[in-house]
Amino acid sequence: xxxxxxxxxxxxxxxxxxxxxxxxxxxxxxxxxxxxxxxxxxxxxxxxxxxxxxxxxxxxxxxxxxxxxxxxxxxxxxxxxxxxxxxxxxxxxxxxxxxxxxxxxxxxxxxxxxxxxxxxxxxxxxxxxxxxxxxxxxxxxxxxxxxxxxxxxxxxxxxxxxxxxxxxxxxxxxxxxxxxxxxxxx
Numbered sequence: 001x002x003x004x005x006x007x008x009x010x011x012x013x014x015x016x017x018x019x020x021x022x023x024x025x026x027x028x029x030x031x032x033x034x035x036x037x038x039x040x041x042x043x044x045x046x047x048x049x050x051x052x053x054x055x056x057x058x059x060x061x062x063x064x065x066x067x068x069x070x071x072x073x074x075x076x077x078x079x080x081x082x083x084x085x086x087x088x089x090x091x092x093x094x095x096x097x098x099x100x101x102x103x104x105x106x107x108x109x110x111x112x113x114x115x116x117x118x119x120x121x122x123x124x125x126x127x128x129x130x131x132x133x134x135x136x137x138x139x140x141x142x143x144x145x146x147x148x149x150x151x152x153x154x155x156x157x158x159x160x161x162x163x164x165x166x167x168x169x170x171x172x173x174x175x176x177x178x179x180x181x182x183x184x185x186x
Contacts, residue, residue, distance in 0.1 A: 003116065004030040004047055008039035008065075009054040009080065018052060021105050027112070036060035043074040050115055055081035063087060063095075070094035076119035078111055093122075138176045145179035148186050 005027050007015045015032035022029055031042040036059035043051065051069065055062035062079040069077055070093040078097040079085060085098050096115035099107055142164065149160035164182070168175045 003049040004028050005112075006030060006039060006042050006046075006048045006051040007032045008034070008036065008051060008057055010034060010056055010058070014054070018108065021108055022112075025109050034058075036065045039065060040068065043069065044072075048075055050075055050112060050119075051077045052112075053077055053079050055079050055085055063092065066092035066095045076115045078115050138179075141176055141179045141183065145182040148182055152186075 005022060007018050007029055009015045009018070009032070012032060012034065015034075019029040019032060030046050030048060033039050033042055034057075036057045039051065039053065039057070042048065051074075053062045053065055057065065059065075060068070062077075062081065063085065066077040066079065069075065075094065076096040077092070077094045078099065079095065080099050080101060080103065082101050084100065087095065087098075096118050097111040099111055142161075145164060146157060146160040149155055149163060150157060153160075155163065164175060164178050168178045171178065
């Protein structure tokens, strides 16, 4: 998979320097833009894997733009700045690095590598959390349905569960759906 990178900097010259470094390391720069709103348009219309954003863009500064990118889940951001950047109490969730100019090739490439790795890790954790939430919700529904069956038919917990599992297999449907049907019928 090719890692498409967006570069949003005030001057095309700076953008081209960064592009040259990235290209020499196998990265693909899909766009170089010069203001925050052009960056947002590119992010919303292209498949961008990472954004390198100058903190001094016109329209929005790097932190403000990173917050919009985080809200819209448009990928990780690395900010370039001429001076230290105050990210505030709650830094944007999309922010994975800040580089103070002048930057070296080594700093840029390593920061991008780390940003990709950390972003993938974050996405994996978010998926795992969603999966665990779904499993917990399913368990709550199954437990409630088991309780209904136990009370209605004077069954043990194991018998109630086995009845639901058997129905699930016979109907070729998820156990959660069987449990929801039991709850609805009650």
